[in-house]
Amino acid sequence: MKILLASPRGFCAGVKRAVRALDEALAAGSGPIWALHEIVHNASVVERFRRRGVRFVDSLEQIPDRAVVLFSAHGVAPKVREKALARGLTVIDATCPLVERVHRLARRFAEEGYHILYIGHRGHQEVIGTLGEAPESITLVASADEVPKISPPADRPLTVLMQTTLSFVEADKITSALRERFPRLAMPPDAGICFATRHRQEAVQTLLPESDAVVVVGSANSSNSRRLAELPLAAGKRSRLIDSAADLRENDFSGGDTVLLTAGASAPEELVEGCLDWFRDRFGAEVRERTIFDERTAFRPVIIPPGEIK
Ligand code: SF4
CATH class of the missing domain: 3.40.1010.20 (4-hydroxy-3-methylbut-2-enyl diphosphate reductase, catalytic domain)
Known part of the structure; x- marks a missing residue:
């Protein structure tokens, strides 16, 4: 078996920035931190922060006045921001730039x-x-x-x-x-799909002709992970979206397969490494990393309000 390990894969610049912001907020104080919605759409990332005491909620009403709240990489509507400030909440805004x-x-x-x-x-x-x-x-x-x-x-x-x-x-x-x-529709040159989404999809498209099956590490509620897993299906290839190696099944693969392995923008690299170990243990797989884009973008860090985190 051969594993084509797609690059870029996994954490994008926006996710790294949000995860770092929550890490820094936890390090800055001993009080509870609330996160409005999942910080990123990945079960393992959310669970890890939950174990460290972060309380994930779906509405501001679940958060006590003057508490610390983090807005996730997905952003919020202006009304939510206004309401949070009116309630005296300390906002850590990890919305992706x-x-x-x-x-x-x-x-x-x-x-x-x-x-x-x-x-x-x-x-x-x-x-x-x-x-x-x-x-x-x-x-x-x-x-x-x-x-x-x-x-x-x-x-x-x-x-x-x-x-x-x-x-x-x-x-x-x-x-x-x-x-x-609407023939007179104005098209802005860059209407929204971000570079990280585009790079991960184009890497899969490029490597697809060499692959028999594709494995995408990512959670089912992650939009960009699901889109990655859909691409091979359109080309008639086998495709699996998995949270971790625990979801892999030997019957889905054969020893002669070339498997393309990638990860959505919210999936941590350690989960990819777990899959590589699984394929090496079960099939003696040989791993080749294939870099389609050299992705070096990094965003300025989120500002953690000094002195406001208890
Ligand atoms: S997928 Fe794109 S928009 Fe979303 S957090 Fe990553 S870089 Fe930002």
Whole structure:
């Protein structure tokens, strides 16, 4: 068996920054820290922080006044931020700068009079946050099937924005359907899918022809991990999305397979290493790392409010 280990894979710059912020906040004080929603969509990362005392909640109402709260990499709507500040909460904002960029664009386009067709997955935290930036000026489009059913205002110019973790294949399909229905649609040069999502998907696309099966390490609620696991299916290849090596089954592979191994942007490298050990133990697999993009982007760290964490 051969393992093609895709690079880049796993933690992106936005996830590293959010995880570091929560680490630093825990180190800065001894009191409890609340996290609004999962810090990143990965079961093992969330569980590790839960064991260190972080309390994950789904609404601000579950957090006592003047407590410390971390906003996850997916970002929040402005109303949530205002409410947190009005309640006297100390906010550690780990929203990814690339999600913030989409928020800024949403506000700017709305101020310029555009109506925004926003491509994203209904109910995802990032989507809820972005919709909240200009609720009167955005229509969510979750699939190409929805394009004929939407009714944006006829008297406003239209433009497009996207969730950062979409499949670029799916996003192209929806964009083409939108252009066909709205030929005067303005297309910003970079509508939202981030470099980390794009790099991980393009690495899989590039290595797919050499592979018999693909294993993606990532949680089922991670949008970018799911998109990675969908790519091979479209090419008729076997694909598994797994939380860790414990989910691998010997019957799914044969000793002659070339297996492409990658990880979503929220999956830690130690889980990938666990899978490599599993394949070496069971199949004597030979591992070759294949770098498709040299990804070195790093974001400025989150500022931990000095003296406010008890
Ligand atoms: S996937 Fe992209 S947008 Fe999301 S945290 Fe990573 S870099 Fe930021």
